[in-house]
Amino acid sequence: MNAQPITHRDRVWRVIATPGIAWLVALFVVPFYAVACVAFGRIDPIFRSAAPEWNPLAWDATTAVGVLGDISNGPLRGVLLRTVVFVVVAVLISFIIGYPVAYYLARHAGRRRTLLLALVVLPFWVSYLMRMLAWVNLLQPDGFGSRALRLIGLDRVWLDGSATTVVLGLVYGYVPFLILPLYATLERIDWRLVDAARDLGASSRQAFWRVTLPLSKPGIAAGALLLALPMLGDYYTNDLLSRSPNTEMLGNQIDFFLNAGTQPQRGATLVLVLALMLAVGASWYVRSVVRQVAEATR
Amino acid sequence: MTSRISRRQFVVRSLVAGGGSLALAQLLAACGGATESTTSLAIGTPDAPVRLPTVGEPIADGVPLESGTLQLLNYADYVNPETVAAFEERFGVKVEISIYDTEEVVLAKMRSGAFKPDVILGLTDTVLARMVAAELLQPLNKTYVENFGNVIAGLRDPYYDLGAQYTVPYVIYANGIGYRTDRDVDTSVFVGDEGWNALWDSRYAGRLGVLDSYRDAISMAMFRNGVFDPNSADAAALSAAGDELVALADTTRPQIDVLNYEQIAAGNRDIALCWSGDVLAGQQYLPEDTGVEVLGFWYPQTTITANDFFCVPRESSKPVLAHAFINHLLDVDNALANQSFVGYQPALEALTAEKLVEAGAIPESLLSALVSPETYASGKRLVSLTPEVDALWLEQWTRFTAG
Numbered sequence: 001m002n003a004q005p006i007t008h009r010d011r012v013w014r015v016i017a018t019p020g021i022a023w024l025v026a027l028f029v030v031p032f033y034a035v036a037c038v039a040f041g042r043i044d045p046i047f048r049s050a051a052p053e054w055n056p057l058a059w060d061a062t063t064a065v066g067v068l069g070d071i072s073n074g075p076l077r078g079v080l081l082r083t084v085v086f087v088v089v090a091v092l093i094s095f096i097i098g099y100p101v102a103y104y105l106a107r108h109a110g111r112r113r114t115l116l117l118a119l120v121v122l123p124f125w126v127s128y129l130m131r132m133l134a135w136v137n138l139l140q141p142d143g144f145g146s147r148a149l150r151l152i153g154l155d156r157v158w159l160d161g162s163a164t165t166v167v168l169g170l171v172y173g174y175v176p177f178l179i180l181p182l183y184a185t186l187e188r189i190d191w192r193l194v195d196a197a198r199d200l201g202a203s204s205r206q207a208f209w210r211v212t213l214p215l216s217k218p219g220i221a222a223g224a225l226l227l228a229l230p231m232l233g234d235y236y237t238n239d240l241l242s243r244s245p246n247t248e249m250l251g252n253q254i255d256f257f258l259n260a261g262t263q264p265q266r267g268a269t270l271v272l273v274l275a276l277m278l279a280v281g282a283s284w285y286v287r288s289v290v291r292q293v294a295e296a297t298r
Numbered sequence: 299m300t301s302r303i304s305r306r307q308f309v310v311r312s313l314v315a316g317g318g319s320l321a322l323a324q325l326l327a328a329c330g331g332a333t334e335s336t337t338s339l340a341i342g343t344p345d346a347p348v349r350l351p352t353v354g355e356p357i358a359d360g361v362p363l364e365s366g367t368l369q370l371l372n373y374a375d376y377v378n379p380e381t382v383a384a385f386e387e388r389f390g391v392k393v394e395i396s397i398y399d400t401e402e403v404v405l406a407k408m409r410s411g412a413f414k415p416d417v418i419l420g421l422t423d424t425v426l427a428r429m430v431a432a433e434l435l436q437p438l439n440k441t442y443v444e445n446f447g448n449v450i451a452g453l454r455d456p457y458y459d460l461g462a463q464y465t466v467p468y469v470i471y472a473n474g475i476g477y478r479t480d481r482d483v484d485t486s487v488f489v490g491d492e493g494w495n496a497l498w499d500s501r502y503a504g505r506l507g508v509l510d511s512y513r514d515a516i517s518m519a520m521f522r523n524g525v526f527d528p529n530s531a532d533a534a535a536l537s538a539a540g541d542e543l544v545a546l547a548d549t550t551r552p553q554i555d556v557l558n559y560e561q562i563a564a565g566n567r568d569i570a571l572c573w574s575g576d577v578l579a580g581q582q583y584l585p586e587d588t589g590v591e592v593l594g595f596w597y598p599q600t601t602i603t604a605n606d607f608f609c610v611p612r613e614s615s616k617p618v619l620a621h622a623f624i625n626h627l628l629d630v631d632n633a634l635a636n637q638s639f640v641g642y643q644p645a646l647e648a649l650t651a652e653k654l655v656e657a658g659a660i661p662e663s664l665l666s667a668l669v670s671p672e673t674y675a676s677g678k679r680l681v682s683l684t685p686e687v688d689a690l691w692l693e694q695w696t697r698f699t700a701g
Contacts, residue, residue, distance in 0.1 A: 045685055046339055047428050049406055075700035082701070140566055142585075159566060160504025161551035243510075243555050245547040245701030256699065260400040260510075262688055 579641025
């Protein structure tokens with residue numbers, strides 16, 4: 001093993017970074033451990049609230065096993081599958097909408113780029129909750145949105161508990177999260193590589209598929225992750241736009257068990273399941289970034 | 299560059315990690331919340347009324363009113379801002395209103411100290427015994443609530459709190475079906491106890507609501523099945539009700555929330571399982587060009603009746619003012635003004651159906667949504683369930699909401 005010597009500069013930066021790293025670790029480890037203690041703890045027999053078991057040696061997995069049973073072959077299986085399907089479809093639609101926007105911003109926007117970027121960021125100035133509440137008003141049968149859509153032949157009740165409305169709500173709410181990392185990646189591409197491909201006889205379509213798209217993979221991965229992670233835990237989009245059993249997502253079940261129900265253990269177990277799903281996605285992203293960095297520095 | 303740790307390093311790091319997690323466990327346990335309660339609950343039922351254990355003493359007589367700001371904890375849209383403003387003007391104080399969604403949240407946040415209100419509106423007896431066991435409420439001194447005599451006679455000594463030691467009734471209501479009379483709703487089925495079938499009618503798909511309350515929704519499905527016990531511990535009856543709710547979800551794509559008062563009035567729903575107060579409140583949410591006659595309510599022959607109440611937390615910093623606020627809302631004129639906004643029917647003897655119609659608070663078309671002292675008394679009541687039975691109910695609720 002060829003270990004590089006630690007320099008004075010490394011030590012200084014290590015000292016500077018230590019408080020921040022400790023802060024981040026504490027904010028991850030402590031809440032995560034607390035959730036696990038609730039999931040493997042008990043329910044207070046009187047108050048029906050969580051009685052966390054802080055000693056891991058005394059953890060009781062009965063409820064967790066029950067929840068996993070419900071996920072593998074019970075009512076929660078449909079919720080989990082539906083959540084994944086909603087997120088995958090919403091991410092794909094977001095790409096269809098967001099990639100051309102990011103591409104245009106990076107390559108063709110010219111002097112209007114700053115203005116257009118500001119417009120992309122503009123929705124962040126209004127809270128997600130307020131934007132969804134606005135859609136509730138717009139999509140009511142007599143709302144401006146419904147009336148406008150009727151003019152182009154889309155005559156239907158939108159707030160009728162359908163999956164379409166929830167998925168489109170997710171797309172609307174999160175698509176800026178995709179455009180920005182995609183733009184950042186596309187903007188850094190050396191477009192001379194595309195020109196070279198064209199000079200060597202590639203059509204514009206071939207140049208896109210074989211040069212631009214592969215070079216934008218880091219942005220695609222980052223965008224997909226930035227979209228999928230919050231969408232997987234999202235509950236208020238469905239809460240506001242549907243709140244129907246047909247569109248129930250994992251976040252809604254967690255919300256119910258932790259806030260309204262008397263079985264916080266089940267909610268905490270679902271939080272752990274969701275965290276595991278997110279960890280898989282995040283690991284994949286970290287691995288792909290590490291691999292790209294290694295390739296770039298080879 | 300590859301990175302490997304030696305066996306020695308592994309052992310050291312494991313010990314550090316193990317020690318760290320144990321230290322973390324001890325630290326978190328020391329932060330509290332880890333101990334289970336050992337007291338028992340005094341849960342009253344109509345058949346077995348209960349006098350709740352007294353925790354602490356009521357405030358003494360003759361204590362002067364506090365000044366400053368009264369903290370009110372309430373559901374959204376559940377008190378008339380003008381009635382509150384009148385209280386502020388009368389006593390020269392401010393009232394700040396905080397909102398809660400569920401009783402479970404109130405219990406949890408008051409136990410943790412996150413909520414410190416002076417008076418709470420809207421709780422029901424399903425949480426009362428736990429609030430008292432947690433020593434969160436203070437006994438009331440009725441000498442400060444001189445309007446207590448206005449309360450419906452049958453509720454002055456309620457089964458869940460004999461002597462009304464901790465609670466004063468606020469509003470009464472019944473479960474039923476709210477609907478739009480200007481939509482294609484088949485009202486011919488609203489007979490006896492058969493009307494619940496309407497909620498399984500596919501013609502209302504996407505335009506139907508169900509209360510986001512597992513006790514009310516599952517009870518409704520049991521009533522449809524001919525089981526008229528809303529506190530049932532019968533797993534088979536509950537499972538059958540769960541089957542019915544799953545079928546309802548498949549047939550009608552219901553929206554599950556507590557917004558029927560808005561959604562029916564706005565025309566977004568044709569029909570919904572709701573509380574009678576929802577359609578009464580709906581009058582406030584109708585579009586300008588829509589008459590109140592579009593709202594209808596089916597009052598089932600056998601249904602759940604309930605009442606919400608006022609209570610004063612033990613830690614209230616303004617208990618005298620809190621008592622004065624309760625008294626203010628028990629005044630008949632103030633209660634009538636409050637009803638005009640809230641919709642829900644005050645639990646006052648003087649506010650009969652005739653009086654409410656005469657005062658213009660309720661149109662004659664909504665007389666069916668009013669609960670009389672007699673229908674209130676004959677209604678079924680939801681009482682607290684044991685954790686084991688509660689788990690059976692939640693199992694069916696999960697089946698329904700999971701779709």
